[in-house]
Each structure stands twice: as structure tokens, then as C-alpha cells.
Amino acid sequence: MSKTVLGISAFYHDSAAAIVRDGVIIAAAQEERFSRKKHDPRFPRHAINYCLEEAFVEASDLDAIVFYDNPVASFDRVLRNALTVGPAAREQFDKAASAMLGHKIWLNDHVKRALGSLGKAGSVLVAEHHMTHAASAFYPSPFESAAILTMDGVGEWATTSLGVGRGNQIEILSEIEYPHSLGLLYSAVTYYCGFKVNSGEYKLMGLAPYGEPKYAQLIRDHLIDVRSDGSYRLRTEHFGYLDGMVMTNDRFHSVFGGPPRAPESAITRKEMDLAASIQQVTEEVVLKTARYLRKETGERNLVLAGGVALNCVANGKLQAAKIFDNLWIQPAAGDAGGALGAALITNHVYFNEPRTPPVGTRDRQQASLLGPRFDSNQVRAYLDRQGFPYHRITDDAQRMTAVAGAIAQGKIIGWCVGRMEFGPRALGARSILGDPRNKDTQSIMNLKIKFRESFRPFAPAVLVERNQDFFEIDCESPYMLLVAPVRKERQLPMDMARFRGGDDDMLSVINQPRSDVPAITHVDYSARIQTVSPESNPPYYALIKEFERQTGCGMLVNTSFNVRGEPIVCTPQDSYRCFMRTEMDLLVLEDCLVWRHEQPALTDDENWRKTYELD
Amino acid sequence: MSRQCFEYHPATAYRFIPGLKARVPHESGGYLLRANGDGFRCDREFVRERTPGLQRVLVFGDSFTAGDGVSNGHRYSDLLEGLLPETEVYNFGLPGSGTDQQYLAYQEFAQGIDHDVLVIAVLVENIRRIAARFRRYQDDQGNDVVFAKPYFTLHNGALVLHHNPPERRPIPEASLPPEERGAVDRGGRFELLRKLIRRAGLQQVVQKLSGYQPVPDYGSPRNPHWLLMEAILSAWVRGHSKPVVIMPLPLYQHVEGTSSAAAYQRRFAELGTKLGCAVHDPLPDLRQYSPLDRRQFRFPIDVHPTREGHAAIARSLAPTLAALLPARHHGTRHE
Numbered sequence: 001m002s003k004t005v006l007g008i009s010a011f012y013h014d015s016a017a018a019i020v021r022d023g024v025i026i027a028a029a030q031e032e033r034f035s036r037k038k039h040d041p042r043f044p045r046h047a048i049n050y051c052l053e054e055a056f057v058e059a060s061d062l063d064a065i066v067f068y069d070n071p072v073a074s075f076d077r078v079l080r081n082a083l084t085v086g087p088a089a090r091e092q093f094d095k096a097a098s099a100m101l102g103h104k105i106w107l108n109d110h111v112k113r114a115l116g117s118l119g120k121a122g123s124v125l126v127a128e129h130h131m132t133h134a135a136s137a138f139y140p141s142p143f144e145s146a147a148i149l150t151m152d153g154v155g156e157w158a159t160t161s162l163g164v165g166r167g168n169q170i171e172i173l174s175e176i177e178y179p180h181s182l183g184l185l186y187s188a189v190t191y192y193c194g195f196k197v198n199s200g201e202y203k204l205m206g207l208a209p210y211g212e213p214k215y216a217q218l219i220r221d222h223l224i225d226v227r228s229d230g231s232y233r234l235r236t237e238h239f240g241y242l243d244g245m246v247m248t249n250d251r252f253h254s255v256f257g258g259p260p261r262a263p264e265s266a267i268t269r270k271e272m273d274l275a276a277s278i279q280q281v282t283e284e285v286v287l288k289t290a291r292y293l294r295k296e297t298g299e300r301n302l303v304l305a306g307g308v309a310l311n312c313v314a315n316g317k318l319q320a321a322k323i324f325d326n327l328w329i330q331p332a333a334g335d336a337g338g339a340l341g342a343a344l345i346t347n348h349v350y351f352n353e354p355r356t357p358p359v360g361t362r363d364r365q366q367a368s369l370l371g372p373r374f375d376s377n378q379v380r381a382y383l384d385r386q387g388f389p390y391h392r393i394t395d396d397a398q399r400m401t402a403v404a405g406a407i408a409q410g411k412i413i414g415w416c417v418g419r420m421e422f423g424p425r426a427l428g429a430r431s432i433l434g435d436p437r438n439k440d441t442q443s444i445m446n447l448k449i450k451f452r453e454s455f456r457p458f459a460p461a462v463l464v465e466r467n468q469d470f471f472e473i474d475c476e477s478p479y480m481l482l483v484a485p486v487r488k489e490r491q492l493p494m495d496m497a498r499f500r501g502g503d504d505d506m507l508s509v510i511n512q513p514r515s516d517v518p519a520i521t522h523v524d525y526s527a528r529i530q531t532v533s534p535e536s537n538p539p540y541y542a543l544i545k546e547f548e549r550q551t552g553c554g555m556l557v558n559t560s561f562n563v564r565g566e567p568i569v570c571t572p573q574d575s576y577r578c579f580m581r582t583e584m585d586l587l588v589l590e591d592c593l594v595w596r597h598e599q600p601a602l603t604d605d606e607n608w609r610k611t612y613e614l615d
Numbered sequence: 616m617s618r619q620c621f622e623y624h625p626a627t628a629y630r631f632i633p634g635l636k637a638r639v640p641h642e643s644g645g646y647l648l649r650a651n652g653d654g655f656r657c658d659r660e661f662v663r664e665r666t667p668g669l670q671r672v673l674v675f676g677d678s679f680t681a682g683d684g685v686s687n688g689h690r691y692s693d694l695l696e697g698l699l700p701e702t703e704v705y706n707f708g709l710p711g712s713g714t715d716q717q718y719l720a721y722q723e724f725a726q727g728i729d730h731d732v733l734v735i736a737v738l739v740e741n742i743r744r745i746a747a748r749f750r751r752y753q754d755d756q757g758n759d760v761v762f763a764k765p766y767f768t769l770h771n772g773a774l775v776l777h778h779n780p781p782e783r784r785p786i787p788e789a790s791l792p793p794e795e796r797g798a799v800d801r802g803g804r805f806e807l808l809r810k811l812i813r814r815a816g817l818q819q820v821v822q823k824l825s826g827y828q829p830v831p832d833y834g835s836p837r838n839p840h841w842l843l844m845e846a847i848l849s850a851w852v853r854g855h856s857k858p859v860v861i862m863p864l865p866l867y868q869h870v871e872g873t874s875s876a877a878a879y880q881r882r883f884a885e886l887g888t889k890l891g892c893a894v895h896d897p898l899p900d901l902r903q904y905s906p907l908d909r910r911q912f913r914f915p916i917d918v919h920p921t922r923e924g925h926a927a928i929a930r931s932l933a934p935t936l937a938a939l940l941p942a943r944h945h946g947t948r949h950e
Contacts (some may be wrong), residue, residue: 049645053618053638056647060684116644374618381622381632385783573619573755 003351004057005131006048006119009068009335013039013198016336017047017265018370020343023168023356025140025341027054028370029421032567036574042565045114050372052115052235057230066346067107068338069129070156072565097388098175104614125346131157131304132341132485134172139344140365141328141502142358143174147299149289152306152334153183153198160231160306162289163299165522168292173296179242180234182285183307185224188239189278191247193271194261201562202424205313206456208279209524210499210506211272215256216280222255224281230289267455269504269555283314290323295543300325305341309426309481312528316483319475323510331368331479332423340422360535361478367536368479369429371420373573378588389598394591396542403588404546407435407556411585413451415563416575417539421568426560427530428461428540430568430575432584434519434557436460441519441557442510448583451486452564455506457528458557460520463544464533466554469527470517480530480558490515491525530558575601617716618672619755620648625780626723627716628750628764630654634936639683640744642916647686653724656681657706658693658947663727669857670940673725675717679864682707684919688931692921694929699937711752713744715767718851719776733855734932735848738864739879742832742938745847747800748778749786760785761799767847774846807935829866833879845886852890858939859892862932867913870901893935899933 007018010031012469027050032522034046052059103414107124118124126536133150148163148170159181163172176413190204197289216494226232236257239244253259261271290302302324309315310333319327330337345352346431358364376392393399407413413433421427422480432443432449446452467477473484476611506523514521523526534541548554560568563582569575572589579587579594580602618637621629638645651657665671665868674680675691682690692706707720714737721733744750749761759866763781767774772935788799832840852859863883868874878896887894901909911922920928 045640049638049640052645053636053647056636056638056649058647112644114644161917375634377622377632377634378619382619384783385619385623385785534821578806594934 003026003063003347003353005064005343005346005351006051006060006062006067007341007346008044008048008124009132009338009342010043010217011041012069012335014040014334014336015041015044015047016332016422017044017051017411018055018338018343018615021348023347023353024359025340025344025364025366025370028340029052029372029420030567033371033570036567038565038567042199043114046208047339048114049483053373058193059115059117059119062117062121064121064125064346064350065119066125066127066130068127068342070126071107087213097292101252106225113166115593122154127342127345129338130158130161130175131170131172131345133305133333133336133343134161134163134165134170134336134341135348136330136332136341137303137309137328139168139302139348139355140330140340140363142303142363143303143326143328144355145203146599147293147297147324148196149286149293149304149309150304150306150337151286151304151308151615153181153187153249154178154181154199156277158551159183160277162293162296164299166302168405170349172501176231178237179239180232182224182232182282184239184241184247185234185310186278186282186311188241188247188252189219189274190257190532192252192260192526193274194263194265194267197247201312202273203211203456205279205311206470206522207272207275208268208313209272209522209568210455210525211276212275212339212507213277213279215278218255219277219281223252224285226281226288227286228288229292230287232285232286240493244517252561258528267504267506268406269502272485274371279311279313282308282311283393284319285316286311287321287323288312290318290335293584301328302326303328303330304471305330305333305337307334310510312481315481316473318528319473319482320484325522327475327609328363329479329481330423331365331421331427331481333391333481333566334424336423337529347582361533362476365479368422368427369419370422372570373431374416374590375417376590376592379572379592383589383592383594387602388480388576388594390589390592391595392592396539399591399593400539400542400546401550402593403586404543404550404577406549406586407433407547410438410440412441412583414575414579414584414587415540415543416561416569416572416587416589418517418537420570423479425530426568427478427480428532428537428558429559430460430570431558433461433543434562435550435551435553436517436519436555436557437553439513439518444520444583445557445559450559450562450564455510457522458520459528459530459557460517460542460555461530461532461544461558463541463548463554466530466548467529467531471527476531476533477529478527478533478536483526483528485527486515486527491521492516494523495610517553517555520555604614620650620914621922622654623783624780625725627639627712627720628762628763628778628781630709630720631656631705641684642682642914643868643921646684649687655705655709655724656687659688659703659705661705661728662723663729665729666703668705669701670699671730672702672727672732672734672940673730673934674704674734674736675707675708676734676864677708677712677717677719678710678815679708679738680706680736682919683710684914685922685925688691689922691927691932694926694938695933696931699940702936705791708736711740711744712920713747713764713766714741714847716765716792717744718847719765722850724910727821732858732859732860732936733940734860734862734936735851736862737848737883738842738866739830739845739869740866741832742830742840742844745843746798748798749791750800751802752783752789753924755785761788761791762801764932767843769846770855770879772846774850785849789898828874828878829868830879833882836882836885838927842883845882848886849890851888852892853913859890860895860932860935861887861892862895862897864928865898865901866905869898870909870912871906872902893939895932895935897928897931916937
């Protein structure tokens, strides 16, 4: 009997919904894409609406509606923490209690109000937080059995879970519990370096190659005790999150010789070195844990999820270390993926549905293109109604020739084609694209398009068959979750004397070409790779292939289609607005090409630079 | 976000985006909407030739017919298929439209489609919409925008079509000449007062006490808006060779008894006699239900028919259609 299950994650950060039918993922999306509020933690009514739309199912026909986290268990943690820490934890307890009493306990009401029904089950089911991460990692993977590692800030109690998945079952073997958390340690350093917790972690990762791991031993001595099997304990007296609403406290600050960096102030060598240091410690924990897990489970395959799994540098090291034969990482590794995991585990464990073989792609994640599509009819309905000039090219080959030709001429392209990505990365459905050979691409994209700091690297989208021509990597990376070095013969020598001599200005490094594909080569000659295959995203593959035909380079620069602080675009309307607010040259909306120079000036625009909060 | 559901159309001003599949957020929790290749909310593609073994009914109307608030399968048009044996119903409902646009939709999309009966469902409020030349909508950012609509005027008894085709782009309301601003349909009379009363939750009490008449244009057979309605329907019915049913759809005030329906009932009855076509007035059937049941025919806030409301309309209309359909199919199925 067919089963349709809706999974929901909400009330922490990155709310999301996902829908699964008979084990096949029908749709998944983050609320922020619809609400236009970055990392939106609110009940994901828009994402749910979309999931039901894609599945074309009445809410009353859902076999189950599942929440990704057990609110009672989470409350138990907060309560016990408050009892342990005492009055100092009052503020944190108040906030958690109000979240519990204000939102989570009323889950049924939220769902009833948003959907008009609680489905056939008549009540919202709850799953365990780390179980949903484990499910999101294992079930969509290409493996019939695999070791499972999930690491994040905190779920109910677990912060790190080790398990194994076989067939349609998952077993958790061991866990590390709050307050000991690698995710929270990384977030604490993120906060200390002046970036936002739960969103600035990837900036810290991008900053790491500029620094030296000078503080790594200090971190080991004062903040975390890492054992040989990868398990760890935090020295909790250095952290602020147990008894307050901040990540760090004075003890933490004294370890690093001063207060946290003020957000938006100049980044100094200290932050670079701290970034490199926490990166090194993180990699150490991940690699040790993986070795232990391999030994304990005997599995050849490893799957990862949880926010720490978005650390693609650590993932790259894990891949290169060959502890496991194969690695698969859930692209929506953070809490958004919990919605997917909740739906999947209910489908496979609660309803005991078997797993189905992958269709089209090598895994069951369907290239993570699980969001809404706006077809040519819908695009033209919008453009026509607004009277915006466009050129429709229905012939695929002609369209790709035109777009690839524009990129080869140095144009920057907004690309809104096909179903939107699920997860934090743009994978060629809502992307800004440019020429990786052009030494100006990185600075143009950063300063004129993204309006953000220039130290952050852009990612290459490379034809899967050209992957090893560019990078030292022996596997595919379809979700941009692995970092690997650019091949030695492509690297260009850099003059680091000034930077190493103590000048903190990263521009002296950034502005030097580092390889024959400078726009995607980071200062340590690494790149965050996305491999593109013809089956994963046919139009995107065709575009890169055509670019290769025209230029000899089977790669594009790919960055998310948004400006700083804005959620990635979802609709043609979002895309057009973002396009017009930046200095992109061409917008591709399905088979319609919108040239900037032909557009009327954007009128009555909101003060959008103030609309979007910075990360 | 909700999807843009409509696209510009030069004949009717707009239609559903052909092939659209959407779920529309709504106070009911949301409803599923599917449009066919002609841009109408119908699970069936419109084909000229008969489907072997099936009789066919064409239904025109506005959002009450298109089914705002409920999924396709729960609308009275779709429910009729379950009540009438071997019958398929083509739904040409166009939300927000007046009878003028529905007539234009008929001319544009229904020509040559073989069928047995034509149903023209006239939400009685449509009399206001046919007098309008512009309609106000909200864009994807929630801003009010005004679009032109096609409309007819009467000149020496003949219908003259204007805004043909209507302007494609939204028009800033402030840019309309003063004489045109009164021709913007804002969803009814006393816009500000309506909002205040609704916010205070006093809608029903005020309507009952004031004897509020939501559609006063039916009060006189010489009312210019009624004359226009009469002319449109006359042209439509007289130009049509198959049996026609005009179905005046009541507003909730009529169903729930807070406003008198006598005037519009009289006008449509007179028109039926004049044109020699069937007029099916569902109001007496709807009034048979208890007040509590009748309140369930609309949503708590949205005045469109609920599933129950659609089911009641379908049950009311089915016998009239059965009588007009070929004799071999007489009779209705019982649920």
C-alpha cells in the first residue's frame, strides 16, 4: 500500500519540509527560499505547501506527518542543564521553555492551521533529532549498507552519533551527548572571530587557508580533549552556552588573549590563525572518529550528515585519507535535512517500506534538485505581464551556444533553470555563473554581484569527465562537499612574502592568479568542487559542455544566486529582482534570455541592502 | 511565495497558466489546482470531438465555478460527473471575472466543442464586475496593482466591446483619469466600511440590522447594469444552438438569509422567460438546509463555497441537467 509521509523541521534554524512517497523523495525545500528570510526558523508553511503541491496530495491523505526532533527530550536536556548549572542558566531556560511551550508543544495546532489536517495519523509524529540526520545520510545514499556519522551542534541530547545502516534499518551504536559538541566548539570559534553562529561557519572555513594553525594546541589544551577513537570532551567552563545565550565567556576569551572580534571590523591575522587552528582540530576529530567507525562496523562505505558534514575541507581530507572506500554526504546536512530524514525514517522504519533503487542518478538524492520548478509558461507569464523584454530560444543547443558564448566573453550570468536545490549550496539550478579562466571573475562576482568580503573562494562546476584534469581527486563530488587541490601542473607560483611578512591585507594574496583557473583556486591551491554529470542536471551539463566546446575549458565558476545576506532565489520574480539589483549581464529563466541592457530601470525597489541581514 | 497562477490573455484579460499545477495557500489549509492546456481549471483537456459514450456539459462562471478554496475534484462541476451517469463536465470558470469575460472566454475557447448542455453560472455579484473596466489585484510582493479588463457597453441596444485587447501591463491606479477611477472593481461597495466592520467581526449583525443589499442593481429592470447583464446573456443564449441553463449563484447573505434575494430572482426569472431558456435557481434548495449547515457552505472568512457548499450546488443542479441531457441518460445517481 502506497505511503506518503511529510517531514518537518522547524523552530531552531533553517526550517524545512520534505515529502517522501514509497521511499522516493518527491520534494524538499527550506522555508527561507519562500519567506525570503535567511535561515528562517519559523514553521515552514510555505515549504510544506510546496511539498504538497509537488506531490499533488491533499493534506488529509498524508499517511504521516513527522517532526524532526523530540521536543520533550530537548526540553529534558534544557531542564537538566538548568538544574546542573543553577541560577546562571535562567535566561537560557526561559528561552527554551518559551520555545517549548510556545511552539513545539503546539505542533499539532501549527500543522492543523497550516494544512487544515493532521493527515491519516490524526497527530504529528516525532522522530529523534540525530536519527533523522542519520536517516538523511543513509537512505538517499547509493549504499545498501554503510557506517553513519552525524555531527552537529546539538539535537535533543546527542551531538555526535555513530551508527550503521543496513537495508531499510538504522542502528545507532554510540553517541556523544551535550554539552560536549564539536559543532558547538566550531560555532564558538566562529562567534569569537566575529561571524554569525549557524551561518558564519563556512566563512571561517574559507578563512582558514590564510592562516597558520598556531592556536590548535591551545584549543586542545584548554577547550577539547580528543581521544584516540575520536571521542572528545569539552572543557565546558570555557563556554557560555551552558548558562547563557552566548557561545563564549571570559575564560574562553582569556585563552586567546582578548575579547571577540567585532562583527564587520577588519579581519586580522589572529582570526585567520584561529580559523586554521579550529579547522585542524575538527579534521583531527573527524578522521579519528572515522577510523574508529570503520574498525567497529567493518563497513566499506561511510555516510555523513549534521552541520559539521558541511565542512567540505574536512570531508576532502576524509576522502583523501581512504579510511572508507566510499563516502556520501547529505547535501542538506544541517537541520533542514532533518525534515528529509524524518520523512525517510518514518517511511522505512515506521511503515517498514523497502528502499527503492536510485532513478537517473547514482544515489537517491536526485542531484538534490528537489525544489520547485517554474516552467517556460510560468516564466513567460511573469515577463509578459510585466512587459520585461526577453528572447526565447526554444532550441536547447542554440540557447546553450548563446549563454556559453556570453560567459566566454566575460559576462556574468544568472541561471534559474529547473528544480531548485535542497540544501545550502547552489548546484546549477539557482546559480550565478562565470568564466573560471578570467582573473577578474572572482573580484567582479564578489564586489559587484555578491557585495561581500573578497577572501571567500568560488566553486568550480566541472564536467565529471574532466574532474581529474583539473583536480587531485579520485571520486565525484556532485554536491560541492569535497575540497581537493588543483593539479600541480596548473598551479602558478604566488608571492606570499608581503602577507607572510605580517601584512594582514588578504587582497595582496587574493589578487594574484594562482592557477590557469584563478577564479576557483583558493589561496592554498584548493577548490570546492562540484562535478556535473549528464544525468544529474542535463541543462547544466549541456551548458558547461558547450562552454568547453567554445573555450576548451570544461568548467564554470558557480556561486549561489543571491546577494549577501539574501536567501538563494527561488522564483523567476526573485531571480529578476536579484539580477536587476546587481551587475549581472544576462539572466536565463528556463528558455528565456533576459539581457540587462534591454531592461527598464528597476523602480519602486525596497531598500534591499537593509532588508537582508548580514551573516 | 505562492505561484503566479494567471497569465495575460488578449481576449479575456487573463487565464490560468496552461498546464499549471499548484497548491494555493488558503484558510482551509490550502487547495490543489490543476489547469489544462487551454488555461482553465479543469482536469480534462478540452477536445472538440465527443468522448465516445459520454455526454458533455460546459460550465462557465467565475471563482465560485473555478473553485477558489477547494481542490479540483471537490467543485460542483466535478461532483456533477458523479451524480450524472456517463457525463463529463468541462469547467471554464475564471476567477475574478465578470459575465462579460466569461462570454468572451466562451467565444475564444468553446467554439466547436461538441456538447449537450451549456451552463452559465452567474454569481449575482457579477453584475458589478461587468460595469468595471479595471480590476485590482495583489502582486507577488503584496502590492495593489490594477489591470485593465475587457468590457461591454450598450449603444442603441447593441453590445460594444472595449479594451480589446486590454493593456497587458499593470496600470498605476493614480495614473488613471478621474473618470476611470470609478470603474475599478474593488470587490464591492463601501470598501473602507466593509473592512472596518469585518475587522470588528460585526459583519453579519450589521448586514442583518441594516437590511444590507449587496447587489442593488437588480432592483429595477431598467437599471443600466442589469440591462447590460441582460444584453450579454441574451447575446450568449441566442447565439447558442444547444440547451442553456442560466444559474444565478447566490451570495452567502442570500443563502444565510441576511439579505433578500427577491430582486435578482425576479430579474433572472424574467430573463429566462424572455429567452426561453432554463434558469436554475439553486437558492431554494440551499435554503432547505439548517442554518448551521448553511454556514458550513462557506469558509469562516472566505466567502467561496466549501466542499459542502459545492456538493449542495451540485445536488441542486443535477436534476435540471438530467432533464436536459439526452433521454437515455435521465436520472441522477444517488450518493
